[in-house]
Every structure is written in structure tokens, then in C-alpha cells.
Amino acid sequence: MSIPSRLGKGLLALCATILIGGASLADEFPADSTMHRLAEAGKVRIGVKFDQPLFGLRNLRGKPEGFDIRIGTLIAEALGLDKDDIVWVETTSANREAFIQQNKVDMVIATFAISPKRKEVVTFAGPYIITGQDLLVRKGNPLGITGPDDMAGRKLCVINGSEGRNVISRNYPKAIQVGFDAFSKCAEAVKNGSVDAATLSAAVMMGYVSKEPDAFELVGKRFTDEPWGVGVTKGDLPFCEFIEGTLRQAAADGRYEKAYQETVGKYAKDNPPLPPLDPCS
Amino acid sequence: MSAVLDNLPIYVTGLAWTLLLTLIAGSVSLLAGTLLAAARISPVPLLRAGGALYVHVLRNTPITIVFFFAAFVLPQLGISLSYFTFAVIALSLYYTAFFCEAVRAGINAVSPGQAEAARAIGLGFGQTLCHVILPQALRSVVPPLINVLIALIKSTAVASAFGVAELLSNAEALANAESNAVLWVLGATCLFYLLLTVPAGLLASYLEAKLVFNS
Amino acid sequence: MSATLLFDHPGPRARRRVWLFNVIALVAAALLAAGCLYALHQRGQLAGELWRVVLDGDFLALIGDGLLATLKVAGLGMALSVLVGLALMAGLMSRRRWVRLPVRGWMEVFRGLPLLLMIFFVYLGAPALGFELSTFWSLVIGITLYNSAVLGEIFRAGVVSVHRGQREGGLAIGLTQAQVLRIVLLPQAVRRMLPVLVSQLVIILKETSLGFVIGYTELLREGRTAVEYLGGQYSIPVYTAMAVAYIALNLVLSGIAGWLERRLR
Numbered sequence: 028m029s030i031p032s033r034l035g036k037g038l039l040a041l042c043a044t045i046l047i048g049g050a051s052l053a054d055e056f057p058a059d060s061t062m063h064r065l066a067e068a069g070k071v072r073i074g075v076k077f078d079q080p081l082f083g084l085r086n087l088r089g090k091p092e093g094f095d096i097r098i099g100t101l102i103a104e105a106l107g108l109d110k111d112d113i114v115w116v117e118t119t120s121a122n123r124e125a126f127i128q129q130n131k132v133d134m135v136i137a138t139f140a141i142s143p144k145r146k147e148v149v150t151f152a153g154p155y156i157i158t159g160q161d162l163l164v165r166k167g168n169p170l171g172i173t174g175p176d177d178m179a180g181r182k183l184c185v186i187n188g189s190e191g192r193n194v195i196s197r198n199y200p201k202a203i204q205v206g207f208d209a210f211s212k213c214a215e216a217v218k219n220g221s222v223d224a225a226t227l228s229a230a231v232m233m234g235y236v237s238k239e240p241d242a243f244e245l246v247g248k249r250f251t252d253e254p255w256g257v258g259v260t261k262g263d264l265p266f267c268e269f270i271e272g273t274l275r276q277a278a279a280d281g282r283y284e285k286a287y288q289e290t291v292g293k294y295a296k297d298n299p300p301l302p303p304l305d306p307c308s
Numbered sequence: 309m310s311a312v313l314d315n316l317p318i319y320v321t322g323l324a325w326t327l328l329l330t331l332i333a334g335s336v337s338l339l340a341g342t343l344l345a346a347a348r349i350s351p352v353p354l355l356r357a358g359g360a361l362y363v364h365v366l367r368n369t370p371i372t373i374v375f376f377f378a379a380f381v382l383p384q385l386g387i388s389l390s391y392f393t394f395a396v397i398a399l400s401l402y403y404t405a406f407f408c409e410a411v412r413a414g415i416n417a418v419s420p421g422q423a424e425a426a427r428a429i430g431l432g433f434g435q436t437l438c439h440v441i442l443p444q445a446l447r448s449v450v451p452p453l454i455n456v457l458i459a460l461i462k463s464t465a466v467a468s469a470f471g472v473a474e475l476l477s478n479a480e481a482l483a484n485a486e487s488n489a490v491l492w493v494l495g496a497t498c499l500f501y502l503l504l505t506v507p508a509g510l511l512a513s514y515l516e517a518k519l520v521f522n523s
Numbered sequence: 524m525s526a527t528l529l530f531d532h533p534g535p536r537a538r539r540r541v542w543l544f545n546v547i548a549l550v551a552a553a554l555l556a557a558g559c560l561y562a563l564h565q566r567g568q569l570a571g572e573l574w575r576v577v578l579d580g581d582f583l584a585l586i587g588d589g590l591l592a593t594l595k596v597a598g599l600g601m602a603l604s605v606l607v608g609l610a611l612m613a614g615l616m617s618r619r620r621w622v623r624l625p626v627r628g629w630m631e632v633f634r635g636l637p638l639l640l641m642i643f644f645v646y647l648g649a650p651a652l653g654f655e656l657s658t659f660w661s662l663v664i665g666i667t668l669y670n671s672a673v674l675g676e677i678f679r680a681g682v683v684s685v686h687r688g689q690r691e692g693g694l695a696i697g698l699t700q701a702q703v704l705r706i707v708l709l710p711q712a713v714r715r716m717l718p719v720l721v722s723q724l725v726i727i728l729k730e731t732s733l734g735f736v737i738g739y740t741e742l743l744r745e746g747r748t749a750v751e752y753l754g755g756q757y758s759i760p761v762y763t764a765m766a767v768a769y770i771a772l773n774l775v776l777s778g779i780a781g782w783l784e785r786r787l788r
Binding site for chain 2: 529530533537541544545548549552558559562563566568631632634635636637638639640643644647648651722725729730732733735743758759762765766769770773774
């Protein structure tokens, strides 16, 4: 027997061990649970964003990267699955609820803010991070903007159909809204002075500041609270509790911190603990 | 239903911006398109080649990319304007190519004898074009021009992704705010667009029928 | 009418004038281009490292994937639009009023709606009607609804432009209305319609880029994601590469059409 084929046999044996290991993990879950189904299928579909820096952003090789992706990987690992067993499905802000309801994904981790309206159709595990809307301005803040109140009569860049745009329309109607479909355009508009500021979740905007620290800065005062959660099928409480358990365990053994530090934390320069988790409902 | 009726003013403001975009960009590109068509049939080879190049490049580029260049490359060149103006520029640049082709098709439809007769009585290129060819081309060119105009009305929707609060942009904001009535909100938006495009389409059919009858 | 009919063969003076205009046009174009390049250079937009990204292997692979996704939607969209467009045309040509009128109404409506809105509507509306559509099919259906209406009108105009004697001759030898349309009128009309048809197919290819509203990942969206990943300073090189890709694709399409047109003659 030649050496390569012996190596091949060894690999095969290794794979078999892993597979058997996976199967035994499936047996640890109640037979009719989502965890059991996923572990046995050896595949999990996770809905994520493909265009959000630091959270879910496709790299040039077409693979998503970011904090949301790391959280998804943690959960998959707890199911006894490997990185390669995860199918990343792109979700947009408009279709996250629909994808869960129509069972196109097993869970959604896509900068998905927990809100009473959404809770009517989706069960949330988490929050796994708490962020809020902030303002992005040109480096040095030449207009001295301290918060959304200063935006009256000034141009504020918003994303069409985003939570930020709704908040501005509701609470700060005097700001002149300039709407785009992607935040990179807002960032460019801030940079070349076409608008005075842009608004989005602070955590995402940090990615833009980090890439071009000579061009941007954040005002640093969040004017909303956005807890982001993992969305699962409405009423699947065992799966929700399993995810929350996984998050707690990851926080306890340092994997949560590591995931944060290697993505958002690189730029945020902070180290927030896992937020207190809401009870599953 | 109430989601639509309560927000009627938002629709109407959006509609006004859409209309304004259409009117300004339509006038600019009709004028520029006619000039470009003249360049494409002029005696000067370089003008002809330049005109052809412009038409080929613009007609084969997605309008989203044209918008991108207007809104984000012009500021890099030191040109700082409102996003409404950028949208007008993008739409005008793009539709100049289409208006040019429609006008050129109209010129081609005029009987060659007309041009020959004009030259025979000693008219130059400019005179032949302005006094003989274009007035006659205008007749057959009106329906296709209106079709280009309809396309322009609909293309203004792309401006929603580039900082202009026109009809679609306002509708998207409404759809998000009234998330339980999304289909109503979008349906109403369709009606508002049809308010602009259907009369234009009917006018084109009517003119076409009339012109065919006359000739 | 060819362009040369509009002016006399240039004599010595006219040749000088043409030459002068040539120079003016050239200088004006050169000045404009130089001005733009200089301004871009001033802002560091022409730096080699920014532009080298368009030759990066991963970037090219990404663009390749996008191209494939674009071609898939465009190909299916074109085929369906032509088929449905032919059906609509047949409806328009019907002698029965109750067929003609609804078809005309349908076409006016779908010709008059922005495609962006229609794609959105199909994607969000289908679940409300109780069935699911993928982003791919939503895009294909949206494109077909709109372009079949436009193509139907183009086909009708082409058929109408065929000399009426052809139709009468067909009917006289005992063909039915449908047979006349299929065997006599359409083959002659197709040759005439080809240029308009091709420019509409080019439009379909470009319209696939509107899939971004529902998150269908095609060429332009791949480019946008690449800009998000690389940073805004890369936007000019990336979007220029996108424009070149679309223009090349459309030139190929126009080339095939030109070849087809010559074959048909």
C-alpha cells in the first residue's frame, strides 16, 4: 500500500470518527428538538448580512466575515457541527422575518434588532450585543455636531428603509434627510462634504472609522438602544434556550470575548461583557 | 388603505420631485440628444465618431453606474452640487444617448429626395438639417420620443438610491413605517407612476395612429 | 438615409473647415479628459494600488460569479419576455375586441411601471398571495412582466409595418389568421424588428442590475459588496471595471445580433 492511500485511509477513519461523534451529539438532544434535527442533518442554514462591515461582510473570496458570523459559528459548534457544515444565506433588512417564517433559514443573525413588533413573528435569543444609533461626521467635526438635535436644517445621510431613518423622521423631523441604499455611499457623501453627517448603528459605523481614521469620526453619543438578537422560529423556546445557553457558556470560557476582540473590538477598543439575556418567549 | 390615505401628502411630495426630475432631465436630454444626433450625421468625421462612441458607451452601461459616477466621481473632480442636480445630470447623460437614437431614426425616415432637393437649391448642412429634414423628422419621431420619455419617468426611480426623496424613496420609507400594509403602500405607488406614464403612452399611440393615417 | 446624403462632397474650402472642426473637437475632448484625470490625480484617485485591485485574482473570481448570475437571469428573462411578448402581440392582433382590449390594458399598465417597483412588488407580494418566490424568480418574473409588454408593442409595430398585401395574399390562399401571422407576417417582421429587439435585449441585460433591491447577487451587487469590503476609496476603480464588464457583455450581444442579422438576409 502506497503512502498516499494509507494517508487517505487515515483521513477516512478520522472523518468517520467525527461523524460518529456528531451522531452521538445528536442523541444528546431531545428527539423532536430543532437541535436534534440540525445535528443529525449535519447542516445548519444561518441568515446573515453580506454587506455590514465588522458584523457580516463578504470578503473577496465570497465568504462572510464578522461578529455575527462568529456568533453563528459558536452556535453551530455547540450543535457538534463544523464550519463547513454552515450554509450562510444572505438576508436583507426587508426579508429577515420572512426567511424565518418561511423556514428558508434555521436562524437569523443579521444585525437584527429585538423589537416588540418583530417579537410578534419571531422568537429572539439574546441580545448578544447592545448598540445604538450614532452620528458619523468628518474628521475633526468641523460643524461641532454633538447629537441629532444639531442636525436641524442640516443634511443627514440615512439608509432607505432603515431603523435610523424612522427614528430621525419621528423624533428629529427638522433634519434634512438624504437617503441612499447602502452605507458606503453615505460614508462617501460625508467624506466629500455633500452631507453634514450620517446615521447608523454605532457598531457598524466603527468599521468605516477604522478603515479611514483620517476621514471620519463618531460623535459618540448614542441616541437609541438597539439590542441585537438571534432570530428563530416563533415559539421554538427549546432552541432559543439552547442558543442562550451557548452564549452564556461562550461568555464564561472566553470564546465570546475572543470573537468580539477579533472583529468589532479591533476597532471599538472596548471589551463589553455579554449583555444580560432576555428570557425566551 | 388608511396607510395610503393618511400619508397622501408624502406621496404627492414624492410625485412632485419625480415630475420635476423628469421635466428638467427630459428637456436637457432632448436638446442634447438632438445636437448629438446632428453631430452623428455631420460632415466632420471626429464629431461623428465621438457621437457614436458616446451613444455606445452610455447605452450599454447600467443607469445605476451612471448615477454612481455623477453622484460620487463629480465631487472628486471638485464639483459640489445637490443630489437632485446630480440625479438630473445622470439622467440627462444617459437619456441623451436614447433621445439621440430616436431623433436619428426619425431623420433616417425622411425621404432621401428631400435632402437631395435641399442641397440642389444650394442649402448647406446646417440649413438642410434645420429647415428641411428636422421639421419633417419631427412628425415620425414624436411617438418614439414619448416612449423614451416614459422610460425616463420610470428611471427617475433609481434616484431613490442616490439621495433624492422622490416617489419611490418616500414609498420605501412608508413601507417600512407601515410594515403591516406594505402591499397597499406599494400598490398606491404603482398607481401614482401610472398616473404619469399611461397618459403619455396613450398619447404616443394616438399620435402614431394619426401619423400613419396621414402618410 | 445615409449621412452623406445631407451634405455635398466637400470641396477644398469645406475640407479645410472639416479639418478645423476635427481639430477643435479633438482639442476640446483632450482638454476635458486631461482636466478630469488631473483632478482625480490631485485627490489620489489614480494611485496604482487602488487600480491594481481590478486585477486581483479573488476580485476577478467574484466578478466571474456575478457575471454568471447576471447571465442566468438575463438569459431566462430574455427568453420568457420574447415568448410572452409574442403571445401579447397575438392578443393585440386578435379580431375579437374582448381579447384585444384587456391585452392592451395589461400592456399599458406593465409598460408604465418602474421595474424597480415591480421586482419589489413580486418579491414581497407573492408570500401574501400564499406562495414563495426566490430572489432569482422574483427578478425573472419582474423583468418578464415589464419587458414582455414592451416587446409585445415592438412585435406589433413590426408586424403592422409588413405590407398589407402580404396579409391579404396569405388569407386569399386560405390560411387562417394565426397561420398568416406565424408563416407570412412574423418572418418578414423579425428582420425589420431586429435592431429594436436587440436594443431591448441589451436593456434587459442591464436591468438585471436592479436585482439589488431584493438582494439578488449579480454583477453590480458583487461589485458593491467588494467596495464595502475594500473601502470607499476603491469605489471608482471597481465601478469603472463594472461599467467595462457590462459594455463588453452588451457589445458581445450586439455582435451576435449583427451576425444573426447578416445570416437572415
